[in-house]
Amino acid sequence: MSGVLVVMEQRGGKWNRMSFEALAAGQQLAAKLGVECSAAVMGGPGVDALATKLTSKKLAKAYTVQHDLLMDYTADGYIAALQQLIEHAGPDYILFPHTYQVRDFAPALATRFKQVLISDVIAIGHDSVGSAGPIFVRQLFQGRLNGNYRHAASGPCFVSVQAGTFRGDAVEEGTASAESFSPQLTPDQLRSKPGEPFREAAQTVDLSSAPVIVSVGRGIGEQENLGIVEELAQALGAELAASRPICDNGWLPMERQVGSSGQTVAPKLYLAVGISGAIQHLVGMKGSKSILAINKDKNAPIFEVADYGVVGDLFEIVPELTKAIQAAKA
């Protein structure tokens, strides 16, 4: 077959939800190119149970790549198995979700075909003529520039798709014919031994690795008022942090202080409540991916660094926000 092959990711029988975003991307690319789209899932015995989810999608084929040695992920095992599958199925485009696992094996897989993976793609475009193939848009310089990439060689084109670029719920339903594929693997091919995944024991507050932080400042006024911010943090599943005056007053422990004399953080979301943004604080959180600030002073310096700003009374906004988030999560 030619066409598009989407390599789905599962761990321990559970889908990585980014897989369906990649699947949507694959379907759309295939539609645009007028070719077929297939999908594959790999794993040890029992992974075929997952494949039923694929047969209800609009796909040409749903491959189940099953082998005892694929039970746990190893780069060596996955590369060898996928190499065989790609040689068997012969797709023109192989799409992956840009996960940590894909980053671990896909570049080497591409190398086996003398190709280079176009990684972490944020959009797929097409020329009006279309003869030169699709354009893959990537971010450069940490998102400060975009770059258009094109696959220039003959042979399969390897692409991984950034999380959130396509919507998983946009996958088209339909039917697919299931196909099992048994790769040839021997234990001596797997050079590394993976251990069981684990989480760090959370003894101390480690704000630096928290993906979401709700941080509170002087604007909260009194210790008794902290409750509304704690509820907001809980609703968001966030760590609670504070600016220096709050910790100075002993309202929150010192290890929750963000800033030059506290911790430096870089979460996906930093929600600053009643923080005006003294430089000592800004240097500790300016690396956050997104910053949302709620402050009553429209001239507060925190708005200089914020992506989203709300000027208003935190005592009115925070409880409303907590409610809205709880509702959205329910």
Place this chain on the structure above:
Amino acid sequence: MVREVLQVAVVARMSAGSVPLLQLPAPHPPSRLAEPGQFSGIESTFLALLIFVSAGLFLWRFGPILCTILRSKKAPSFSLSPLGGRVWNFFWEVLCQGKVIRQRPLPGLAHAFVFWGFLAFAVVSLNHLATGFSLGFFPPTSIVGRFYFVFAAVWALLVAISIAGLFVRRFFVRPVWLGEKLSYESGFIALLIFLLMVTYLGAFFVADGSTAAKALWWVHTLSLLVFLPLIPHTKHLHLVLSPVTVFLKNDGFSKIPSLQGDEDFGLVAGKDLTQIISLQTYSCVECGRCTEHCPAANTGKVLNPKEIVLGLRTYLNEFGPASDTALLTESRIASPDNPPAKYLSMKAAFECTTCGSCEYQCPVGIQHLPVIIGLRRGATNTGAWEDSYGTKLFLALEKNGNALGMSSTERDKFVQKQGFPIFDGSQEYCLWLGCMGGYDPKGREIIADFARVMRYLGTSFGVLKKEKCTGDPARRLGNDLVFQTLAESGLKTFEMAKVQKIVAICPHCVRTIATDWREFGVAPEIEHHSEFMARHKDRLPKQTGDSIVYHDPCYLGRYRDIYEEPRAVVAQAGSLVEAPRSHERSFCCGAGGGLVFLGEEQGERVSHVRAEELVSTGADIVGTACPFCNTMFRDAMSAVSEAPPKLLDIAQLTARALPASESQGPQPF
């Protein structure tokens, strides 16, 4: 204040107590000194033996110290010129005892009396000993003698009163700065001095050639000869060394010598200590003035500047001046085997705010800052200092060129928003923003207001297109690599832009550019905005109503000797209030020496102590002249006070009264 009053009382009481002693029934009117009479050959021989032993003991104990000093590394940058300055220092600090008196008036004056008394006694003592060999050259009966011995007696009286007062201060008042341990040696020496004076005065009340006269003579002689060998191993070594130390000390405040060759990284081991440092080390009189004024020592830190100096002395005594043993140890845990004074701790060295009050205060010419910064250089330049905040700071300076680790585009945005012209050579001044002025929200307000003042005065200015940190925190924390890189890059920037005159709101920038950069080239003339505004003060609007307490920044006051200019600006903006500690005795805000970037401090916060002091003056406004002080007080004042006074830089104090048309400039944000 209370302490001084106490001291007055004590000295007064003591002198009252001394009166009966001096009013012994007199056999004949105390008109002249009695002569001890004839000395037998045995007596003279015995005296000669005593002198020999005393002088021998003195040399035996003093010799090794002198050797240690002389065997220390020669200071490569040392030069006797400017000689005038050295002579003046000697005259003012040694002969006039200017510093001693000025900084601790009462005990200082007592000390000065003892010192001047000693000078007056030089000829008396020589003649005294000569008499023992029947070689007296200055007979009390001569006309000059009659006058001089009475003159000396007046001094003897002053010395006796003073030494008694100082004795009481040390043993009964016990100022904490003298250390917890009582120095019995000092007490003994005070007793000897007292005895010397009393025996001298006593001789006015006895008959020539009487047994009493002879007895007094012998007691006087013995006191003298016991005193001499005690000098080298007690703090009284300063009698011999400190005049030399004061004369030879390096010119310039906190002067950091340039590193020599490929093997010099600062003060790593004993072999890096220069002769000047060794000399200063042995001159320490342990008066504790440095500790008394030290912001670290006053807020529960490990650092105690006196211990640094005494630690060096102990090191030299133990390891010698050629040793490779590291000067700094990781931490100083006091134990019987490891007494606090014995080792210099890494922790202490990095707790110094470089406020310079120790160096400013020291009456015997010890220069603490080159030592403390030298120790930091030794630790930082070799990578021995490991501190996550320090590393973060150095990496930020390396990568971003500013201490805050901000992207330089943030500064560009601010400059654009403010509509500051880029310096192109046509403007009179280059306005230096600095890290605080370029990146800190509060610092930006100060810069914006100062720019308004300049516009109001019709002075043309421009800002540099690109600016990097002056390297101040790297210099003070001993990172010569980063400092040199930044200094050289800064010098080049000024040269390329053809800058002639710079004005800056930050005393740290001013000091570093004006003084520290000299090691690598010639920077354009730079001044602090207080100097600029003071020059134009008559054209600045006069405001009344607010009382403003002015805080002297260390790097403007002690480092640059600028005290009156900012006060002139403040006085124009309201009524000036002085803080309890002001001018050259101002207490640090806690930010200097790179400490603002080193995370939480141990013990009480320096900024809180100072903020409390400023708030307690009851002034409506706290006026600052340094963006670092400002940022420190911002948090501190609200922590120490429910309703803190306003906090404004002198530029803001001035700008708030400018006519409305001038104030319609763009907002800082």
Place this chain on the structure above:
Amino acid sequence: MKIVVAIKQVPERDAPVHIAAEGRWIDEGDLNYTINEPDAYALEEALHLKEKVGSGEVIVVCAGPERVQSTLREALAKGADRAIHIEADDLGSRDTLGIAQILAEAIKTESPDLVLTGLQSDDLGLGQTGVVLAELIGVPHATIILQVEPSGDGIKVKRELEDGWFQHVEMPLPALLTIQSGGNKLRYATLMGIKKAKTKELKTVAAAASSGAPSITLERVYLPEKQKKTEMLTGSPAEVAAKIVEKLKFEVRVL
């Protein structure tokens, strides 16, 4: 343990990027260059490992024009023992595979026990060179590594997975690891290090001519449409809350 660290020189992180006239790359005229940050962590891990094992050699390798020597010298100042500069002025016309090939050639001649490199570059961010390199020199690899420790004849590494999960992986030597930022604390370059670096070897080797056309090409670079700007959300508290939830769902993606 003989460790090779492959590093890349990139424009400073906060340098203003201006697009060159023909729109294919940025204007390099006014740029300052520095070590790629994840590579700095790779170097740190190598130095750390050498200190932990107590013996060994750390060799830094960098491909690029003459200016990369400053970055190599800095690495020597931080403690690397030797440096190899692969002189190549045409990196822009080589793709990841092409660059990995010239690196592999230089590294193979050293036959190291371990090759370390950063997990991705600050400029292109493709995040592949290390993995491709492992494939080319034929050694096992692991990516996004936070800690390395010797274990028997091989090593045991701590690998970061998503959402706060980690995993230990054991592998034989020689091996290649791509290092995640933040696993260690970086050290600062010291004056002493700079002076010592003067006496260390920095060898320059010429890169082999590129073997063929690249398989992927960067055709155009441009500024993304959405510049970072504070978006003010207004309305009643309930309206604002709804707007925030919308943003958190679709833009910030934390819900």
